[in-house]
Amino acid sequence: MARIVDLAGPAGSWWYDVEKAVEHSGIPWTHLEAGEFMTNTTIWADQIRSRGEVREAYPRAANAPIALEDIAAVAAKALLEDGHEGTAYGLTGPETLTRAELVAQIGKALGREIPLVEVSHADALADLTETMGADAAAWYLDGCAEMAKHPQPVSPTVSRVLGSPGTTFAEWAAAHASLFR
Numbered sequence: 001m002a003r004i005v006d007l008a009g010p011a012g013s014w015w016y017d018v019e020k021a022v023e024h025s026g027i028p029w030t031h032l033e034a035g036e037f038m039t040n041t042t043i044w045a046d047q048i049r050s051r052g053e054v055r056e057a058y059p060r061a062a063n064a065p066i067a068l069e070d071i072a073a074v075a076a077k078a079l080l081e082d083g084h085e086g087t088a089y090g091l092t093g094p095e096t097l098t099r100a101e102l103v104a105q106i107g108k109a110l111g112r113e114i115p116l117v118e119v120s121h122a123d124a125l126a127d128l129t130e131t132m133g134a135d136a137a138a139w140y141l142d143g144c145a146e147m148a149k150h151p152q153p154v155s156p157t158v159s160r161v162l163g164s165p166g167t168t169f170a171e172w173a174a175a176h177a178s179l180f181r
Contacts, residue, residue, distance in 0.1 A: 003085065004029045005078045007071065010088065019088070030078040031088040035152055036143075038065045038093065038172045041102055043131055043140075048106070048180045053115040057124035058144040059100040062151035064092035066158070067167035074161050084161075092155040094166045099144065102169060106180055109173035121145070 006022050008031050009015030022029045044054045071091060078084040097105070100116050107114035119127075121141060128137035158166035 002027050003079055005032060005075045005084075006030075007032050007034060007075075009033050028085040030084045030086075032071060032075060032078070032091055033088055034066050034071050034091040035093070035155075036063050036065045037071075038067050038167075038169060039176075040065065041106065041173075042179050043128060044103065044106070045180050046131060047127065048110075048114055053117050054103045055117050055119045055124060055127050056099050056103070057119055057121045057141060058148045059103075059116055059118050060098050061144040061147035062096050062098045062101075063147050064094070064096045064152050064154045065102070065169060066091055066093040067172050070158050070162070070166040074158060077161050089157045089161065090155045091157055092152065092166075094154060094159065094168055096151055096154055097169055098151075105170050105173045106177075108170070109177040110180055 004022050004025065004027050006018055006029065007015075008018035008022070010019070010033055013033075019031050022031070044056075047054050070093070074089060074091060078087075078089075103114050103116045125134075125137055125141055128140060131137075132140060
């Protein structure tokens with residue numbers, strides 16, 4: 001049976017047009033609405049390598065980042081198993097962590113402390129513009145500001161679909177420490 005599994009987003013998100021197009025295709029579908037990817041923390045890699053620290057405007061912003069491998073595993077289940085059609089899965093990692101906690105776990109994976117320096121929104125925007133471009137950096141920081149006010153809760157979907165817990169950020173950081181060296 002033909003199926004579509006997309007990585008998109010709910011109404012109100014930039015990616016909602018993907019969901020609408022897939023639904024209008026007439027093919028059975030499953031939407032994967034993933035939170036922030038763990039790999040997004042590599043936006044700090046240049047700062048860690050060059051300065052030995054992370055400059056962050058919203059150290060108390062908290063979300064439940066997800067490993068790309070966990071998204072892929074849920075996608076494979078939705079493609080290969082019956083029972084997922086017509087479902088929009090909100091996907092997160094297994095724990096809600098602040099930006100400061102993420103930096104600390106990267107430091108632990110590297111075997112050293114990485115200071116987190118709180119900076120203004122404007123200074124963080126300047127830092128991130130170098131690696132992300134102005135529009136993406138502004139969008140990203142706006143999201144961080146929102147997560148400082150409203151932390152993202154954990155969704156149980158990954159563990160429910162896979163039958164095992166998702167990858168923790170500490171596990172991911174240890175496996176990908178070379179990205180920050």
